[in-house]
Amino acid sequence: MELFDRLERRELERAVLVHVDFHNEADREELDEFYELVDSAGAEICTLITTKRNTPDSKYFIGKGKAEEIQQAVELYEADVVIVNHALSPAQERNLSSYLDCQVLDRVGLILDIFAQRARSHEGKLQVELAQLKRMSTRLVKGWSHLDRQGGIGARGPGETQLETDRRLIQGRIKQLESRIEKVRKQRALGRRSRKKSELPTITIVGYTNAGKSTLFNQMTTAGVYAEDRLFATLDSTLRRVHLPGAGPVIFADTVGFIRHIPHDLVTAFRSTLEETSEASLLIHLVDASDPHREEKMRDVFEVIDEVGASEVPQLLVFNKIDAMSPPVEPKVDFDDQGIPKRVWISAKDELGIDALMDAVASFFKGRFHRVELCLDVAAGKRRAELYQLGTIHKESFDDRGNSLFEMTLTEQEWGLVSQWPEILESREI
DSSP: OHHHHHHOOOOOOEEEEEEEEOSOTTHHHHHHHHHHHHHHHTOEEEEEEEEEOSSOBTTTBSOHHHHHHHHHHHHHHTOSEEEESSOOOHHHHHHHHHHHTSEEEOHHHHHHHHHHHHOOSHHHHHHHHHHHHHHHHHHHHHHOGGGSOOSSTTOOOHHHHHHHHHHHHHHHHHHHHHHHHHHHHHHHHHHHHHHHHTTOOEEEEEEBTTSSHHHHHHHHHOOOOOOOSSTTSOOSOEEEEEEETTTEEEEEEEOOOBOTTOOHHHHHHTHHHHHHHHTOSEEEEEEETTOTTHHHHHHHHHHHHHHTTOTTSOEEEEEEOGGGSSSOOOOEEEEOTTSOEEEEEOBTTTTBSHHHHHHHHHHTTGGGEEEEEEEEOTTOHHHHHHHTTSSEEEEEEEOTTOOEEEEEEEEHHHHHHHTTOTTEEEEEEO
């Protein structure tokens, strides 16, 4: 559509970065993360300009004097965009852009840009576009004053007509996207009900962005999900059915990475994806063990988990990247007083501790499974093939008549079904 072609922001190239220190202990950490976000967006960093303030300036956020310094840097480096590591109001963004005669992007816009680049699935693209348009709608009204009314009654120019047209187009597209995303949400709900009906537990991997979720997901499921050492390398959630040794079939789910100060519209837009978290049987909270700020980032993840209504779901803390710790830590499992795994230390990249993690995950579900012995009639070849599609087979042998003897683990539902087969000559729990 012409509107969206006209509003589409040109690709980031040379960027001047701006960071304000509000005397917060987390500022240095946020500055490091700011660099990573800009790198993930694909911009070339020309320089970083910092300043200290107690409160934001109402007009320019950073004050008139610092705006002059930024203007000089834009001219010196021939920058295409100024990126501010904070959320700007529509008025502040408009004022800065006008003063600098340059594109201005705040932290929220930067994250949205990365999401727009990374979204691959139909649902992900819909969610990102919805968040972008909701943000654009607030800037369209206040940021496009040159299109507003040029006078009183009888002096309505084409500018106002265009602005009103733009507003209607955006609002119409927002309603259309919300309708499509609602359909996706209902489809996901049906999928979750289907999994509940089959009593398949769902294990969802959550964590701060770049903690290694996709790498771990690939190790646990051999799913081949794209993984890279960048923020928000993957956005789209992925589900895989896996036979978990000692537990049976389960569903593993990968989710979008969390981040501090994630835009509210993004949390809202991705709610249908994050609902996989609230409906999970177990959360694997993955943490970058080598990150000096891991405790703060864990708290940020806990906040998002609580926001999406998943705080009551059991959690298993998994500390990843132990190979990058100083000194390195050996893979291990920490148990509580009841013998329940609470923390697992692994390196997904180097495949260290993955088996121990799988055993720890399985231990959460063993009470819902049955270890059984079965004797299957020699003529029931089709049933034998079905058994190999169910549960986990630990051992198969044959008696003197050629009947198959199985030792295996089945879910409650599978055990109830298999034990009624007329081809099962004998069966018992062990």
